[in-house]
Amino acid sequence: MENKKYDVIVIGAGLGGLGAASQLAIEGKHVLLLEKHNVPGGFATSFVRGRFEFEGALHVLSDIGTEENPGSFYRYLEKLGVVPDHLKFKSAREYYRSVFFDGYDVTMPFGVDPFFDKLIELFPNETEGIEKFKEICLKVQDGFDYIASKGGIASPMAILMKHSWVARVAGLTVEDLFNRCVKGKRLRAVLAQIWGYDGLPPSKLNAIYFIITLISLLRSATYPIGRSHAMTSAIVEGIKNLGGEVRYNALVNRILVENGRASGVELLNGDIYKSKAIISNVNPICTTMKMLPPEVVSESYKRRIYAPQIGVSAFSVYIGLNSPPKKLGLTSHETFINATDDNDEIYDAMTRLEAPKIIVAACYNNIEETISPPGTSQLVLTSLQKGNVWHSVSPDQYHQIKDELANEMITMVEKTISPDLRKYIEVAEGATPLTYYRYSKNMDGAVYGYTQEILNSPMLRLKGRGAVPGLYLGGAWVNLGGGFYPSINSGRMAAAACLNDMQKGRL
Ligand SMILES: Cc1cc2nc3c(=O)[nH]c(=O)nc-3n(C[C@H](O)[C@H](O)[C@H](O)COP(=O)(O)OP(=O)(O)OC[C@H]3O[C@@H](n4cnc5c(N)ncnc54)[C@H](O)[C@@H]3O)c2cc1C
Incomplete structure (x- = not known):
């Protein structure tokens, strides 16, 4: 048992948690960041299979800008001491290539x-x-x-x-x-x-x-050299250099409440950390319904967290190929392969357990040539899918369905841009919405939190104040919505709300 006190405790080192902790560290607060995994980043991570280290999520990053004209994300990383020395970016050559089953093929510029x-x-x-x-x-x-x-x-x-x-x-x-x-x-x-x-x-x-x-x-689409893992690791170093503490393998089990206000957290192993301010990067439903004592959560707050629809998850196939990209016809970083141009039909397929009608084939060597060993390529095929379609899948069906869907996606690539792709596959790993759930604990493996419809527009989306005073939320589910930079900024907004309450003596 520990009983150390912090100005603020942040639960979860996904992008929202990193945004919150870094903003607080920049503002001189003594912050503790607790992450259940042994690496930071949440979805913004990478993993190794064979001789390939795969990017887990990021395709392109916005708001970095150029050296002459840095964007707002770059300027924030500068304040944290991460750039220019500890992290570099590469710019994408073109925006995207759109390919359709009827042969239409166009590349859109930046x-x-x-x-x-x-x-x-x-x-x-x-x-x-x-x-x-x-x-x-x-x-x-x-x-x-x-x-x-x-x-x-x-x-x-x-x-x-x-x-x-x-x-x-x-x-x-x-x-x-x-x-x-x-x-x-x-x-x-x-x-x-x-x-x-x-x-x-x-x-x-x-x-x-x-x-x-x-x-x-x-305006700007870049990719961090060293994958998103290099970026999240550099942010962690920035937090530590400013006096923050970061603990991994630290699964928060309970948010402690005293006199109706957040007062600390308890880890699964029983360790306790105290603070009057807690920012949770864990999704609002889990934060509220699993971590808080049930008696402190009002019925109206429950309605607010259950009312919005849970957004899409993803189905991805991570492929290491033993051939260079050009030889395989993989000429763009981001190629969208469309079976139809009817977007409603495409979305309907995402709400059922069936082959996708659109995939994006990201060949990272086209933005960062050294991402895979010389003479090889790293290709990630991604489609979106509602996580709830997997609820009815039994454990003995799981691998078969996963393999079938992965195969369909590879066939889409062979049909359009790379006819012999299968011949060159050295390793392939699939990820379903259940994989993304297991990794992040986001409901249904949602990758952008709640849906981004009119009722959840940035003005109407659930805000970053939690169910009790002293508890704040940051990440894809709240404030600005999902994606890399919005999630980081959502965490920074949670930090700003917390700092504001501190200044006004509310904490
Ligand atoms: C395949 C894929 C591709 C994507 N591509 C892009 C892209 O190109 N561009 C883009 O902008 N966005 C992309 N996204 C979306 C983007 O990655 C997410 O919207 C964003 O990372 C969500 O960040 P978050 O802060 O909500 O945290 P999450 O990533 O959900 O992280 C939450 C963190 O909390 C931790 N945690 C959970 N429970 C606990 C607990 N009890 N105790 C301690 N820690 C806990 C988790 O381990 C995790 O680290 C993609 C996502 C995926 C999956």
Whole structure:
């Protein structure tokens, strides 16, 4: 039993937990970060099979920018002392390649103007609508840049007066916006290609999430040298250098409550750590229903955490190939392979236990050539899938179904971009929503937390205050939603709320 006191305890070293702990360390707080695994990062991790070290999640990272024009993520890493010395990034050559079963094959470039110019070149009879769509995107992005410049806290009146498009698209789906601007199915499919980064098809996805993802990646898409594990490890070093403590193999079992307020945590092994402020990076349902004493959780708070729908998980196949990428036709970092351009049909398939109708084939050698041994390639095939489709799968069916789905995905690649892929597979490892659940403890293995629909738009999404005073939440489920940079910022927002309460004497 220990009984040490900290200014703040952070549970979980996923991106939200790292964001929260680092922000507090930067602000001079004595912080303890507790992680159940023996490595940091949550989904932002890597693992080894044979002679390959696979990236677990990250495809591309937004908001790093360039040396001449650093983005907000880079500037935060700078404050933490992580860049420029301890972490370097590589920029992607192009945004994405879209391939369709009917042979249509197009590569979209980076940069806001080149991207939209390319769309106009491909779909000249929709020029006016494409330009209108671009204009709306830029106005919304301006609004978010303004909110970011105010530290995330801008007055609603100022937003309405200066950036009314933020409020206007807050109540729209991507499809609502398309209906005002663009018509063709193929154009919509190519333009909305990255909806998987937000987890819902255009007919359900809140336009704000889509626009922010689209524009932020058009401005800068990079990959950390050494995989996302290098980035999360560097953040941990930054936290430690600023006086923070980090403990692994530290599974938090209970959040302690005294007089109705958070007062510390108890680990599975019985160790106790005390603090008046706890930030949990563990999903809100688990934090509230498994870690807190049941009597302190109000019925209204329970309704708030159960009301939003749980978002998609993923099904991935991690493949090490004993041939260089060019020989295999793997010419892009990010290739989307589409069986159809009907996004609702694609999403429907994700809600059933069946072969996906869209996959993204990420060949990391095209962004970081040394990611796998010389003469080899690292390819990760990912599709999205609702985790609940696996509820009815019995243990004896599990491996067979997993192998069947993995095979279907490899066939999609062979059918379109790399006809002989199977011949060159040296190692392959599948991950299902159950794998992602087991690793993260996120309900149904959700990778972006709750769905990113209008009802869970950044303005309406569950906020970072927990069920009792002194408890805060940070990560994909709350504040800004899922993805690397949003999850980090969600943790930083939890830290800001906690610091604010400290300053006002509420803790
Ligand atoms: C295959 C895949 C591909 C992806 N690709 C991208 C991409 O290209 N770009 C992008 O932006 N996003 C991507 N994402 C999404 C992104 O990875 C997630 O949205 C983000 O990492 C979620 O971070 P989080 O802070 O919510 O924490 P999580 O990653 O969910 O981490 C939670 C942490 O809490 C720990 N924990 C849980 N319970 C306890 C406990 N009781 N005690 C102590 N610790 C505990 C867990 O071990 C974990 O470390 C991808 C995800 C996956 C799975």
